[in-house]
Amino acid sequence: MASTIRVRAVASGDTTEVQALVQHPMDSGFVKDAKGQLIPPHYIEVMEFQHGGKTVFTAFWGPAVAKDPYIKFSFKGAHKGDDLTISWVDNKGQSDSLVGKIL
Amino acid sequence: MRRLGMIGLAVIFSIGGFANAALAAPADDFQAALAKAEAANKQAGALKNQWTTTAQELKTAQAAAAAGHYDEAIKDAQHALALAEASIAQAKEQAAVWKQAVVR
Amino acid sequence: MRRAVMLGLAMLALAAPYALAAESQAADAVNPQADFKAFRKYFTERFPKVPLNDFVNGPYSMDAGLRKQWEEIDAFPPYQFAVDKGKEMFATPFADGKTYADCFPDKGIGIRQNYPYFDGKSGEVITLDVALNQCREANGEKPLDYSKDDMAALTAYMAFTSRGKPFDIKIPDDPRALAAYQKGEEYFYTRRGQLNLSCASCHVQNPGGHLRTEVLAPALGIVAALPIYRSEWGGMGTTSRRLTSCNSQVRATPLKPEDEQYRDLEYYLSYMSNGLPISGPGARP
Numbered sequence: 001m002a003s004t005i006r007v008r009a010v011a012s013g014d015t016t017e018v019q020a021l022v023q024h025p026m027d028s029g030f031v032k033d034a035k036g037q038l039i040p041p042h043y044i045e046v047m048e049f050q051h052g053g054k055t056v057f058t059a060f061w062g063p064a065v066a067k068d069p070y071i072k073f074s075f076k077g078a079h080k081g082d083d084l085t086i087s088w089v090d091n092k093g094q095s096d097s098l099v100g101k102i103l
Numbered sequence: 104m105r106r107l108g109m110i111g112l113a114v115i116f117s118i119g120g121f122a123n124a125a126l127a128a129p130a131d132d133f134q135a136a137l138a139k140a141e142a143a144n145k146q147a148g149a150l151k152n153q154w155t156t157t158a159q160e161l162k163t164a165q166a167a168a169a170a171g172h173y174d175e176a177i178k179d180a181q182h183a184l185a186l187a188e189a190s191i192a193q194a195k196e197q198a199a200v201w202k203q204a205v206v207r
Numbered sequence: 208m209r210r211a212v213m214l215g216l217a218m219l220a221l222a223a224p225y226a227l228a229a230e231s232q233a234a235d236a237v238n239p240q241a242d243f244k245a246f247r248k249y250f251t252e253r254f255p256k257v258p259l260n261d262f263v264n265g266p267y268s269m270d271a272g273l274r275k276q277w278e279e280i281d282a283f284p285p286y287q288f289a290v291d292k293g294k295e296m297f298a299t300p301f302a303d304g305k306t307y308a309d310c311f312p313d314k315g316i317g318i319r320q321n322y323p324y325f326d327g328k329s330g331e332v333i334t335l336d337v338a339l340n341q342c343r344e345a346n347g348e349k350p351l352d353y354s355k356d357d358m359a360a361l362t363a364y365m366a367f368t369s370r371g372k373p374f375d376i377k378i379p380d381d382p383r384a385l386a387a388y389q390k391g392e393e394y395f396y397t398r399r400g401q402l403n404l405s406c407a408s409c410h411v412q413n414p415g416g417h418l419r420t421e422v423l424a425p426a427l428g429i430v431a432a433l434p435i436y437r438s439e440w441g442g443m444g445t446t447s448r449r450l451t452s453c454n455s456q457v458r459a460t461p462l463k464p465e466d467e468q469y470r471d472l473e474y475y476l477s478y479m480s481n482g483l484p485i486s487g488p489g490a491r492p
Contacts, residue, residue, distance in 0.1 A: 002295075006287060019283045067441045070283060151468060153460035154401045186401070197397045204396040204407055205242070206249045 005098040009084050016078040016102055018049060018057070020086060021070050028063035043091055044069070050085040051078050051102075078102055129173035136180035137164060143187035152194035157186040237385045239378050239478060242392065246479050249411070250427040263431035263486040265424030269415035273422055277490060286363055286436040286488040289356070289443045293364025296357065301346040307361075310342035319362075319369035320485050323474045324377065325384040332387050332470040335362055336445060353464035354451065359434045359443035366434065366487030374431065374485070376478040391475025394468050395426075400459030406472075421492060430476045432489025439492060446473060 004023040009016055022044065029041030047059040056075040078084070080102055087097035140161060147153045164179035250262065257268050267274040297315065300306050308314035322335035333341070339361055340350035351358040378384050398405045406426065409418065414425035434445045444452075447464035450472070454461040462468055 002291060006283070008283065021283050021285070021287060023288050068285060068288065070280075070285070072283075148460075151462060152399060155455055155458045155460050156401045158460060190401075193398065193403065197399070201393055201396045201398075201405075204405065204411075205392065206245050206411060 003098045004096045005086050005088070007084065007086055007098060007100040009078075009100060009102040011078055011080045011082075011102050014076050015074050016076070016084075017072070017074045018084065019070070019072045020049075021068065022047070022088060023068055024088075024090065026061075026063075026065050026067045026069060030063070041091060044088045045091050047071070047088040048086070049073075049075075050087075051075070051082060129177070130168070133164075133168050133173050133176045133180060136177050136184070137161070137168075140164070140180045140184035140187055143184055143191065147187050147190040147194065150191060150194040152190050154186055154190045157183055157190060160186055237389045239385070239388055243479060243481065246427065250414075250425055254415070254425070260484055262425055263428035263480070263483050265429060265432060265489070265491065266415075266422035269425065270422045273492070280490050284436070284488075285438070285490055286434075286443060289360045289363040289434075289436065290367050290488060293360035293362070293367075296361050297364055301343070301348050303346050305346050307339065307342055310345065311338070315365065316368045317372060319365045319487070320372040320374050321376070323470060323477055325379055325381065325387060325474070327379065327381060327384075330383045331467065332391075332474045334446065334465065334470050334473055335365065336447065337465055337470070353445060353447040355445075356443055359445045359448075362434045362445060363443060363488035366485055369485045370487070371484045373482050374477055374480045376474070376481055378478060387471045388475055388478065390468065391471035391473070394472045395475055400454065400457030402457040404457045406453070426476065426479070428480045428483045428486075430473060431480055431483055432486045432491070434487060435489040435491045437491045443488070 006021045006023075007018065008020075009018040024044055025042055026044065027039045027042040029038065031039050033039050041063055043063050043065065044061045047061060048055055049057040056077075057073050059071060061069065082102045084100045084102055085097065086100065087095065089095045140157075144153060144157050144161065147157070160179055160183035164176050164183055167173075167176035167179055251257075251259065254262075254268070261268040264274075264277075267277045297307050308316075311318055319335055322338065323332045325331075326333045336353055336358055339358070340353075343350055351361070378388050395406045398408065409416075409423050410426035410429060414423050416423050430446070433449065434443055435449065436443050440448075445464075447469065450469050451461035451464060
């Protein structure tokens with residue numbers, strides 16, 4: 001089954017710019033379906049990026065973040081060819097993770 | 104009481120009949136108005152030019168009738184008819200004038 | 208009371224004069240080549256600073272601020288999941304062992320710019336979406352819903368394999384094809400719905416203008432980016448989804464997806480975009 005995470009991390013000098021797109025419904029729990037029933041909340045709570053055993057970025061998401069969230073950030077100290085581990089956990093306890101290479 | 108007799112009974116029954124007729128009229132009027140509106144909307148459909156608001160108004164009319172508000176229902180049905188007729192007029196007019204809008 | 212006013216306005220709008228040059232052409236002969244030249248001239252003269260190939264980017268060719276946001280988004284496009292899913296669907300064999308590749312020229316890769324085409328046998332315009340369902344049915348599979356995500360994923364993948372290829376829509380020397388083209392042109396310029404707007408009202412008279420918070424796309428090249436991921440929808444949309452929603456937005460009851468009128472419309476618009484590059488799948492606000 002394909003990962004829910006797409007990542008592109010590019011190192012330029014000392015700075016690595018990371019972009020990630022995550023496939024997730026991010027249901028807030030406030031939206032009704034066509035039958036008028038509330039769609040239960042289902043959203044990513046925590047998203048983490050790790051490099052060299054250290055967490056370089058943590059995102060605390062919730063019902064306010066829209067479907068298929070996109071994130072972009074930069075961090076220092078990584079080099080081309082290094083591994084970048086991305087993982088998320090949602091309110092239902094589901095999770096996914098991916099190891100990407102820094103370009 | 105005996106004076107009432109057959110004629111008396113006949114009068115009572117006929118009054119009852121009139122009363123029934125008076126009660127039935129708005130519902131019948133509504134059905135007639137609805138049928139006219141639906142027929143017009145069907146005609147618009149044949150021209151592939153129905154309006155969403157026509158369909159909504161037909162629904163509103165039927166809901167009002169179901170709740171027993173016949174006066175309101177008839178008005179809604181008449182409005183739906185007007186919308187349907189406007190959509191037919193639009194289709195016919197546009198068929199004649201659309202070419203004027205083409206970029207030349 | 209309000210209803211009477213609204214109805215009155217609607218009737219007034221019906222009588223409204225037309226803003227564009229109302230040179231009533233006596234020529235009843237259909238001339239797609241002349242239409243094509245006039246259409247292109249209209250947009251390039253109205254927007255002299257927009258490079259011809261940029262028209263396929265719709266509102267982004269009209270608004271610099273919107274373009275900047277789009278360029279950021281397109282670096283990591285929201286339609287990516289649809290393209291990946293479409294690629295997987297495309298490669299998955301049907302129950303009878305055949306694949307989509309067996310139905311199309313060039314194995315179905317890089318062919319999107321040739322659709323729609325006029326099918327001499329059936330006498331109808333065949334769009335890519337219809338061709339895909341014809342392929343499915345020919346191989347014993349159920350057709351896909353024209354408005355839903357599976358069809359959008361397939362066409363997103365096929366558009367992606369054709370990125371940059373110029374539209375090459377043909378109108379054969381067949382009176383039925385010319386009739387289909389003209390019906391599409393008629394649909395485009397015909398006012399409809401209680402709001403009494405035609406496709407041209409927004410996309411020919413007011414490209415670059417605003418409709419609430421949206422920037423209107425020019426009609427030139429407007430089909431090049433389909434299917435599109437719309438932020439408004441939070442998901443993908445096929446041509447059918449876009450056309451039916453445009454209809455209901457002007458309060459016109461939408462036709463069935465891939466209705467003959469919609470296919471003729473797509474035929475006309477695609478022909479008008481001949482030579483312009485496929486930019487799909489697209490991302491729109």
